[in-house]
Amino acid sequence: MTTCSVPRRPCRVVGLLLLVVLSFLLLRRYLHFKPGSSDHDVAQRLSWHNLIPPWLRHRQLGLHTKGQNFMLGDSTIWIFGGSVHYFRVPRAYWRDRLLKMKACGLNTLTTYVPWNLHEPQRGTFDFSGNLDLETFVLTAAEVGLWVILRPGPYICSEIDLGGLPSWLLQDSGMRLRTTYKGFTEAVDLYFDHLMARVVPLQYKHGGPIIAVQVENEYGSYNRDPAYMPYVKKALEDRGIVELLLTSDNKDGLSKGFLDGVLATINLQSQHELHLLTPFLLSVQGVKPKMVMEYWTGWFDSWGGPHNILDSSEVLKTVSAIIDAGSSINLYMFHGGTNFGFINGAMHYHEYKSDVTSYDYDAVLTEAGDYTAKYVKLREFFGSISGGPLPPPPDLLPKAAYESLQPVLYLSLWDALDYMEEPISSEKPINMENLPINDKNGQSFGYILYETTIDSSGILRGLVCDRGQVFVDTVSIGFLYYEKKEIVIPSIQGYAMLRILVENCGRVNYGDNIDDQRKGLIGDIYLNNSPLRDFKIYSLEMKKNFFQRFSSNTWTSVPEAPTFPAFFLGVLSVALSPLDTFMKLEGWEKGVVFINGQNLGRYWNIGPQETLYLPGAWLEQGMNQVIVFEEKMAGPMIQFTETPQLGRNRYLK
Numbered sequence: 234m235t236t237c238s239v240p241r242r243p244c245r246v247v248g249l250l251l252l253v254v255l256s257f258l259l260l261r262r263y264l265h266f267k268p269g270s271s272d273h274d275v276a277q278r279l280s281w282h283n284l285i286p287p288w289l290r291h292r293q294l295g296l297h298t299k300g301q302n303f304m305l306g307d308s309t310i311w312i313f314g315g316s317v318h319y320f321r322v323p324r325a326y327w328r329d330r331l332l333k334m335k336a337c338g339l340n341t342l343t344t345y346v347p348w349n350l351h352e353p354q355r356g357t358f359d360f361s362g363n364l365d366l367e368t369f370v371l372t373a374a375e376v377g378l379w380v381i382l383r384p385g386p387y388i389c390s391e392i393d394l395g396g397l398p399s400w401l402l403q404d405s406g407m408r409l410r411t412t413y414k415g416f417t418e419a420v421d422l423y424f425d426h427l428m429a430r431v432v433p434l435q436y437k438h439g440g441p442i443i444a445v446q447v448e449n450e451y452g453s454y455n456r457d458p459a460y461m462p463y464v465k466k467a468l469e470d471r472g473i474v475e476l477l478l479t480s481d482n483k484d485g486l487s488k489g490f491l492d493g494v495l496a497t498i499n500l501q502s503q504h505e506l507h508l509l510t511p512f513l514l515s516v517q518g519v520k521p522k523m524v525m526e527y528w529t530g531w532f533d534s535w536g537g538p539h540n541i542l543d544s545s546e547v548l549k550t551v552s553a554i555i556d557a558g559s560s561i562n563l564y565m566f567h568g569g570t571n572f573g574f575i576n577g578a579m580h581y582h583e584y585k586s587d588v589t590s591y592d593y594d595a596v597l598t599e600a601g602d603y604t605a606k607y608v609k610l611r612e613f614f615g616s617i618s619g620g621p622l623p624p625p626p627d628l629l630p631k632a633a634y635e636s637l638q639p640v641l642y643l644s645l646w647d648a649l650d651y652m653e654e655p656i657s658s659e660k661p662i663n664m665e666n667l668p669i670n671d672k673n674g675q676s677f678g679y680i681l682y683e684t685t686i687d688s689s690g691i692l693r694g695l696v697c698d699r700g701q702v703f704v705d706t707v708s709i710g711f712l713y714y715e716k717k718e719i720v721i722p723s724i725q726g727y728a729m730l731r732i733l734v735e736n737c738g739r740v741n742y743g744d745n746i747d748d749q750r751k752g753l754i755g756d757i758y759l760n761n762s763p764l765r766d767f768k769i770y771s772l773e774m775k776k777n778f779f780q781r782f783s784s785n786t787w788t789s790v791p792e793a794p795t796f797p798a799f800f801l802g803v804l805s806v807a808l809s810p811l812d813t814f815m816k817l818e819g820w821e822k823g824v825v826f827i828n829g830q831n832l833g834r835y836w837n838i839g840p841q842e843t844l845y846l847p848g849a850w851l852e853q854g855m856n857q858v859i860v861f862e863e864k865m866a867g868p869m870i871q872f873t874e875t876p877q878l879g880r881n882r883y884l885k
Contacts, residue, residue: 292306292436292437292439293437294306294307295435295436295437295443295474295475295476296310296436296443296444296475296476297476298476298495298520298521300519301519301520301521301522301558302521303521303523303560305379305436305443310340311340311555311560312340312341312379312381312523312560312561312562313338313339313340313341313560313561313614314339314340314341314342314343314381314560314561314562314563315334315337315339315341315342315343315562315563315565315566315567315596316342316343316344316345316526316562316563316564316565316566316567317330317331317334317342317344317565317566317567317569318344318345318347318390318565318568318569318591319344319363319364319365319366319369320347320350320363320364320575321568321569321570321571321572321591322363322567322569322570322601323363323847323849323850324362324363324365324368324849325847325849326601326629326847326849327368327369327372328372328376329601329626329629330567330597330601331372331373331376331378332376332623332626333567333597333601333603333607333625333626334376334378334566334567335376335377335378335622335623336611336622336623336624336625336626337566337596337607337610337611337614337622337625338610338611338613338614338615338617338618338622339378339563339566339614340377340378340379341378341379341380341381341443341562342373342378342379342380342381343380343381343382343383343525343562343564344369344380344382344383345383345384345385345388345390345392345396345449346366346382346383346384346385346388346396346427347385347388347390347392347396347575348385348386348388348396348397348398348423349392349393349394349396349397349398349399349575349676350364350396350575351364351366351423351427352398352423352426353398353670353673353676354400354670354671354673355398355400355419355422355673356422357671358426360430366430366431367430367434370382370434370440370441370442371434371440371441373441374440374441378441379436379441379442379443380434380440380441380442380443381442381443381444381445381446381478381562382431382442382444382445382446383445383446383449383480384424384427384428384431384445384446384468385397385448385449386420386423386424386448386464387409387410387448387449387451388449389449389450389577389741389742390577390741391532391571391576391577391587391591391741391742392571392575392576392577392741393574393575393576393577393676393677393736393738393739393741394577394739394740394741394746394749395449395577395740395741395742395746396741397409397746398419398676399664399665399674399675399676399739399749399751400665400673400674400676401415401416401419402665402674402747402749402750403665403666403673403674407747408456408457408747409746409747410448410451410454410456410457410460410746411456411457411460412457412459412460412463413457417463420464420467421467424467424468424471425471428468428471428472428473429471431445431473432471432472432473435473435474435475436475437474437475442475443475443476444475444476444477444478445468445473445475445476445477445478446477446478446479446480446525447461447464447465447468447477447478447479447491447494448460448461448464448479449480450480450481450482450485450489450499450742451479451481451485451488451489452479452481452484452485452486452487452488452489452490453481453482453484453485453488453489453742454485454744455485455488455489461479461489461491462491465477465491465493465494476495477493477494477495478494478495478496478497478523478525479491479494479495479496479497480497480498480499480525480526481496481497481498481499482498482499482500482526483498483500483505483508486498486508486512487512490516490517495517495520495521495523496513496516496517496520497523497524497525498513498523498524498525499524499525499526499527499528499564500524500526500527500528501527501528501531501542501550501884502550503549503550503553506553506554506557509522509524509554509557509559510522510557521559521560522557522558522559522560523559523560523561523562524554524559524560524561524562525562525564526562526564527550527551527554527561527562527563527564528542528564529542529547529563529564529565529566529593529594529595529596529606530542530565530568530592530593530594530595530884531593531594531884532568532587532588532591532593533587533588533590533592533840533841533878533879534578534579534585534586534587534588535585535586535587535588535737535836535838535839535840535841536585536838536839537585537840537882538840538879538880538881538882539594539840539841539878539879539880539881539882540594540881540882540884541594541881541882541883541884542594542883542884543883544604544605544606544609545609547606547609547610548606548609548610548613551563551610551613552613555617563595563596563610565591565593565595565596566595566596566597567595567596567597567601568590568591568592568593568595568599569591569599570589570590570591570599570832570833570845571587571588571589571590571591571833572589572830572831572832572833573677573831573833574676574677574678574736574738574774574824574831574833574834575677576588576589576591576738576833576834577738577739577740577741577742578698578737578738578739578740578741579740579741579742579743580714580740580743580745581743583714583715584698584713584714584737584740586698586737586738587738588834588840588841589832589833589834589835589841589844590841590844590845590876590878592876592878596610598876599845599876599878600629600631600812600814600845600847600876601628601629602628603625603628607625611625629811629812629848630811630812631811631812631813631814631874631875632811632812632813632848632872632874633813633872633873633874634804634805634806634813634872635805635872636869636870636871636872637802637803637804637858637869637870638802638868638869638870639790639800639801639802639858639860639866639870640789640790640801640802640803641787641788641789641790641800641801641802642787642788642789642790642791642794642798642799642800642801643782643786643787643788643798643799643801644706644794644795644796644797644798644799645681645733645796645797645798645799646706646795647786648782648786648799649681649770651781651782651786652770652772652781653771655683655768655769655770656668656669656768656769656770656771657766657767657768657769658767658769659765659766659767660756660763660765660767661682661752661753661754661755661756661757661767661769662752662753662767662769663697663750663751663752663753663754664676664680664734664736664750664751664752665750665751666750667680667769667771669771675771675773676736676773677736677773677774678735678736678771678772678773678774679733679734679735679736679772679773679774680733680734680736680751680752680769680770680771680772681731681732681733681734681769681770681772682731682732682734682752682753682767682768682769683729683730683731683767683768683769683770684729684730684764684765684766684767684768685727685728685729685730685766686704686721686724686727686728686729686730686759686764687724687726687727687728688721688724688759688760689720689721689722689723689724690720690721690759690760691718691719691720691721691759691760692712692718692719692720692721692730692757692758692759693717693718693757693758693759693761694712694717694753694754694755694756694757694758695717695753695754695755696712696713696717696732696734696752696753696754696757697714697734697736697749697750697751697752697754698713698714698734698735698736698737698738698751699711699712699713699734699735699737700712700713700732700733700734700735700753701732701733701797701863701864702719702730702731702732703729703730703731703732703733704721704722704724704728704729704730704731705728705729705731706731706795708796708864709721709722712732721759730759730764732753732757733772733797733863734751734752734753736751736752739751774824774826774831774861776829776830776831777829779826779829779859782799787801790866794866796862796863796864796865796866797823797861797862797863797864798861798862798866799859799860799861799862800859800860800862800866801857801858801859802858802860802870803855803856803857803858804827804851804855804856804858804872805854805855805856806851806852806853806854806856807853808853809848809853810848810849810850810851810852810853811848811851812845812846812847812848813846813848813872813873813874814843814844814845814846814872814873814874814875814876814877815832815843815844815846815870815871815872816842816843816844816870816871816872816873816877817835817844817860817867817870817871818867818869818871819865819866819867819868819869820835820837820860820862820865820866820867821836821837821862821863821864821865822834822835822836822837822862822863822864823835823860823861823862823863824860824861825844825858825859825860825861826857826858826859826860826861827846827850827851827856827857827858828850828851828852828856828857829857830850832844832845832846839879839880840878840879840880841877841878841879842877842878842879843873843876843877843878845876846872858870
């Protein structure tokens with residue numbers, strides 16, 4: 234389907250060919266890299282990039298529109314894209330996933346940029362390791378892919394708070410995704426830093442970024458008519474010179490478009506294809522059509538089924554989109570994993586948090602394996618590519634390691650002795666407003682509230698998202714959105730009331746994103762009297778969390794452990810480490826850490842039954858495995874070569 238216009242004069246042909254060859258050789262020389270390179274390497278590559286003569290570096294015509302066609306320079310181009318999120322894929326596997334994308338016949342990578350991960354504290358930025366955006370983009374360039382960048386500031390993406398940092402919620406009057414001063418000032422500072430990294434990677438500066446998206450599905454939110462023009466100007470003022478896009482689903486199409494910005498649509502069903510021509514034609518005239526998100530599957534929520542979309546249905550819809558004259562981006566081409574605590578949630582009639590796996594029933598599996606969708610789409614794109622596709626890379630092997638039995642144990646109550654001093658407060662403080670992390674509050678994990686009571690009765694309050702209630706060390710039940718009261722049994726004298734609250738994931742889509750503060754929200758009452766004098770422990774469980782526990786801290790696992798508790802075991806890897814899937818049969822709910830890496834949450838309500846453990850995070854020899862379990866431990870931790878994502882439900 235890709236066609237190119239042919240210059241009429243031979244001299245122009247020769248000149249263009251020489252320019253292309255020189256550009257290619259210089260870019261290969263100065264932007265060559267390998268995954269795993271350091272931040273210094275990135276800086277060095279960019280400094281070399283700046284030495285390329287401006288007459289060679291500067292491409293006057295980037296991606297632009299001409300009638301109903303996309304043009305890249307003087308050539309007509311169809312965008313066959315796929316979404317991969319670098320922050321959901323181990324860095325060591327970035328190249329593997331992108332090579333598989335290229336071998337499927339796609340020519341463009343799309344990725345979101347998660348503000349909450351890149352600026353975990355106000356003014357403190359992290360673009361290292363798995364968050365090295367520049368290396369990811371340059372890897373795509375080396376593989377032979379163009380890039381469409383979707384920098385937000387809000388990205389949805391089924392990530393906590395749609396990618397917005399939780400410290401924004403310290404402002405009680407915060408109005409996210411509007412021109413509220415407290416929000417735009419924060420966006421401006423973030424964009425100052427982010428765009429300084431992005432600008433040199435644009436096509437017109439010799440890089441692979443051919444387009445940049447303005448926010449994300451704002452038409453479905455539509456709180457402030459001045460907001461989208463503000464984001465557009467914020468991008469342009471900081472040097473974004475490539476084609477700008479908006480992206481909206483059917484609920485927001487009529488409100489999300491922006492003058493001077495190409496409107497694109499998001500959909501899953503062929504029944505929505507009617508939106509392509511009449512609506513887009515009515516709002517922007519004759520322009521290229523683009524499905525920015527064709528949903529190849531869907532995400533899963535705890536307690537629900539595993540959503541899947543039949544591969545034949547995917548092929549029919551992709552074919553219909555292209556037959557309609559539209560470019561396309563597959564969301565997701567490869568979903569990856571919500572490692573750590575980054576998953577988002579939905580809250581309409583009830584609150585539902587997303588599972589750890591972001592497999593999404595995508596074209597590649599969570600571990601990067603081929604699917605029936607991949608085989609059919611590769612054949613389809615190969616038939617319209619005009620040339621042979623590169624061979625698909627070999628699959629990464631998997632291993633079913635020997636089961637391990639945790640040998641050491643530490644109850645949460647004993648672990649408190651090794652924590653930093655708790656915060657003393659007359660009233661409960663929500664997670665975001667804790668005076669920690671240089672006064673940026675707490676973003677993820679758990680928070681523990683303690684206070685003294687001297688009577689039984691009805692305990693009542695708003696807990697977000699899930700609070701396990703203890704009298705001394707005895708669990709008496711849970712408080713959550715649908716259950717705001719619990720009976721405190723008879724006690725004699727004074728007792729310690731403890732509430733362990735988990736942030737299960739802030740809502741990432743909908744009208745209530747301003748109301749996503751976690752922990753105890755407001756007062757909590759015993760028999761209608763507000764409780765006072767709290768000690769509050771922050772349990773973020775960051776990578777350095779377990780360093781405070783020395784070898785003498787742990788004890789042998791008792792026959793009847795007290796919960797919640799930490800369990801420690803060792804996974805022995807004799808040969809080169811391979812990918813595997815961890816199964817915690819007999820365990821109830823908690824989090825797993827391998828060599829300090831947070832693999833994410835598990836929960837026996839499903840649908841997800843295994844956790845993806847990348848071999849890239851294992852070492853030959855001994856590997857530390859720590860499980861934080863809230864209620865009930867199983868005897869063993871098992872490993873399997875195949876994932877178990879739960880009972881399937883076909884999407885219609």
